Amino acid sequence: MVLLRVGIIKNLITSSQYRQMHLLKNLAYVNGEWAKAGSNVVYSIKNPADDSVIAEVPDMDASDAKCAIDAAANAFVTWRWTTAKERSRILRKWYDLCEQNTEELAKLVTAESGKPLAESRGEIAYGNSFLEWYADTARHINGEIIPSPWPNKHILMTRQPIGVVSVITPWNFPFAMITRKVGALMAAGCTCVVKPSEDTPLTALAAAELAEQAGVPKGIFNVITTSRKNAASVGKVLCEDHAVGCISFTGSTQVGKILYGLAANGIKKVALELGGNAPFIVFPSADIEHALDQAMLAKFRNNGQACVGANRFLIHEDVYDKFVKGMKDRISDRCVLGPGTKEGVTCGPLINLNQVKNVSKLVDEAISQGAKALIGGKVRKELGDKFYESTLLVNVKPSMSVFTNEVFGPVVSCVKFSTEEEVLKIANSTRSGLASYVFTKDLGQAFRMSTKLEFGMVGINDGLLSAAEPAFGGIKESGIGREGSKHGAEEYTELKYTLMSGLDK
Incomplete structure (x- = not known):
């Protein structure tokens, strides 16, 4: 009876805490209305x-x-003809409101994703940067006037919005992955239906609330929520409906392939940002202390649950021991596991039990095959069932699954190399091609690696690549298209060629 009462009191306290979040919504947002499911x-x-x-x-x-989708299609009829200046004004107001509500948004991100509050604040700042960027970019989505090969004729190239965009976003960055896509497509004159992850829809709904306050017209930005049970059927409609012009997805390569196949039925345009298997390469000339600090950022951001997170640590044999020791020391000192709301915590829980199972399986299998965990390697049961320790593995072979698969967890796998040619071969031996990291003071080597690494993004002496200004995206099975930069807005446009003839008549 005492335990029952304690449980009831705890639930009441928890419920009260969540009720204080003024941006917490429990309805979907369709056509400017807060909506229940039809069922x-x-x-x-x-x-x-x-x-x-x-x-x-x-x-x-x-x-x-x-x-x-029908609501978004109806809204597109008028939204596409709004001026770039008007779209810019609305996006700017949305940005201002998100900035003003940073703390409330961050609390929601931490509540539903588990990441530390400081990291959630960083995500909101990052996500807001896309709204700010696309508020400016809206007025610079330009066409071309091309010199004509014929006399008395003019060639015009113009960009027109593609239409309704189906936006499917992941759980690891529940705010930024929405603003990066929606800011771009709205700037281009498109409308959208957003399906956030089943695990983290609350931040998306909060973003919709602020968009409404900013004056985003009804039907432009719609958010639907669905459990895993309905995700496949909902995804099919979002990919195949004739009113949809583009599917924008961030998530696993496996799911991306399924959506790509569905989109093919209607020859839909796709913008896919898929999984990675990023190499983190350290040469003897590198500033090792700096490389170690950057490694902590590249690996343990969101507790390793990031598509651009460093996954394979390729360390030159001359500095291998120094790097491994420094990595172990930093993990011991800086990786503080616990709930995201607790002061001083740097690593929160993994998102769900499936993620814990996947990470545990990869680490356990590697250890059974001869790898050694210098630190970590298990779940901290006293904290909860989703708190996996920050882990450092040595004696890893490039053939091990922990090395060939995207771990998406707090696991550092170290492998030695001896030559530039060898490390390029190892780094490029993957069908993933999203992010890569290189640490060297040799300028020629930096340029050679940038050229020869088969990845869409290369960070030289830096572990954080992402910003609103550069083009974000991968090659091979890591995706199609780019996000951020002016190219991110152009993904949601069609290029139209108009020939102006008979001008001498």
């Missing part, structure tokens, strides 16, 4: 740190998705 079914969103229920949201199905 009235809901499902629970839980805090991964303690499994407490934050809110219940609509469990929408394919028919609800169709309604949202």
